[in-house]
Amino acid sequence: MKNKKKKNINFTLIITLMLSIFIYFYTNKNIIRIILILLMILINFNHVIHFTKILNFIKKTIIETKKIIWANPKETLYTTLIITCITIISSLLLWILDHILLYLISFFINLRL
Structure with missing residues (x-):
């Protein structure tokens, strides 16, 4: 695992x-060069950190799914x-209850007190 991390970090550092x-050769001002170089380094390190977190999450998920008793x-x-x-059975009971209530309500409505 450490070798893969080192390879990923080395690859991003090379990029x-x-x-x-x-950027250094195609920009005119030194301040812009320095800012852009630092920005590129920060972006690549941030990318490596998120990528390793995603890989760790996937590996832990696979391990947990192997523990499940299917x-x-x-x-x-x-x-x-x-x-x-x-x-x-429950739908039949509800159907019967519905019809009983329907007949009771219709009976009381038709009484006309």
Whole structure:
């Protein structure tokens, strides 16, 4: 892991150095050259830090997903059947209750006291 970090940092430093040399020869004022070179170095270090954080997050996520105990297909099928049965039974009960309330309300409305 440390070798990869060193390679990433070395690669960004080489890019920064190349861009800095390019900027140095194609700008006229020294202050602008220095500011641009420092800015390029800061941008590259910031990029390396964020990239390593993203890689660490992905690696930790992969490790955590390997720790999960996944259900086998048989357990998944049983759970699906149980949920389907409970849904059908509860919808039938609600349908029956709805019709009972509908008849009761219609009965009271038609009484005309």
